[in-house]
Amino acid sequence: AQSVTQPDIHITVSEGASLELRCNYSYGATPYLFWYVQSPGQGLQLLLKYFSGDTLVQGIKGFEAEFKRSQSSFNLRKPSVHWSDAAEYFCAVGDPNDYKLSFGAGTTVTVRA
Amino acid sequence: NAGVTQTPKFRVLKTGQSMTLLCAQDMNHEYMYWYRQDPGMGLRLIHYSVGEGTTAKGEVPDGYNVSRLKKQNFLLGLESAAPSQTSVYFCASSYSHDRPAREQYFGPGTRLTVT
Numbered sequence: 297a298q299s300v301t302q303p304d305i306h307i308t309v310s311e312g313a314s315l316e317l318r319c320n321y322s323y324g325a326t327p328y329l330f331w332y333v334q335s336p337g338q339g340l341q342l343l344l345k346y347f348s349g350d351t352l353v354q355g356i357k358g359f360e361a362e363f364k365r366s367q368s369s370f371n372l373r374k375p376s377v378h379w380s381d382a383a384e385y386f387c388a389v390g391d392p393n394d395y396k397l398s399f400g401a402g403t404t405v406t407v408r409a
Numbered sequence: 410n411a412g413v414t415q416t417p418k419f420r421v422l423k424t425g426q427s428m429t430l431l432c433a434q435d436m437n438h439e440y441m442y443w444y445r446q447d448p449g450m451g452l453r454l455i456h457y458s459v460g461e462g463t464t465a466k467g468e469v470p471d472g473y474n475v476s477r478l479k480k481q482n483f484l485l486g487l488e489s490a491a492p493s494q495t496s497v498y499f500c501a502s503s504y505s506h507d508r509p510a511r512e513q514y515f516g517p518g519t520r521l522t523v524t
Contacts (some may be wrong), residue, residue, distance in 0.1 A: 305449070330512060339413075339499060339515040340452075386451060395440050395459055395503075396467070397513060399451040 298323040298389045302400035309377050310408050317372040317403050319387030328390040329370040330397065331361055335383045343385075346370065347392075357381070382407040411435055413516035415500050421522045422490040430485040430519050432500030440503045441483040442467075442513065443475060445496040452499065458483055490523045497521070 299322045309315050321327060328347050332340040344355025351363040361372045370387060384404045388397040413434045422428055432441065440459050444452040454467030458477040472494060474486045483502075487494060497520050501513040 300451075328511075332515075337518075339517045340501075341515070342512050345512050396442075396454060396457060399453075401449055401451040 298327055298391055298398050300387050300389050300398050300400035302387055302403050304403045305401070306404045306406065308406045308408060311379055312376050315374045315377045315381070315405065317385050317405070319370045319372065319400060321368050321370065321389040323389060323391070326365065328392055329363060330388040330390070331355065331359070331372045332386045332388060333383050334386065340386065343372070377407055379407045379409070381405060413500055413502055413514050415516040415519050417519060418517065419520050421524065423524055424491060426490050427486070427488050428490065430498055432483045432485070432516060433481055434502040435481060436502060436504070436514065438502035438504050441477065442501045443483065443485045444499045444501065445469065446499060447496050455485065492523045495521060495523045
């Protein structure tokens, strides 16, 4: 079974600064990979996804993620953070032959002015 | 197109009471899921369904039951609520087509408190 680790529980970043959120997964082959964002009191919204092909994936809200097979990682990045990016971010991994996703514990991002 | 909706949004139960959470999706998705979210633990899968009339256990199924009588609805039941079931519950759905592990679409959540 697959598993996901998000090493950073909480990150604080200044508005306008760059952001990188780490995600490491455990899976025998190439999984499906996702990043979701959850604003306070809201459900989860898909930011981006990776199934195959180009390892650099562009998403909504100016986010991108890079799949690195050798490191079993799928880190999320944003060049310049806005105050509205303050939220909790979840990485998820799925088995291409299964119906379920495994989620990481999440990283909370605080944006300071 | 409302996507995934959940009712109720909030609920407070006393220990031993029962309740049903309703999830509805209008995207004609085959798969539906129930998760619970607890601080520091991410989302954990309770039960899921791969089609009308089918259900299966997820990671944390104890104390919950589900039913999928109609394709668009997925019900989560708590027969005898316990304080340990205090959580935020999310429903999600996804499309089956030719890639089972497609992205999941989430509802807004139900915040349940059991006293």
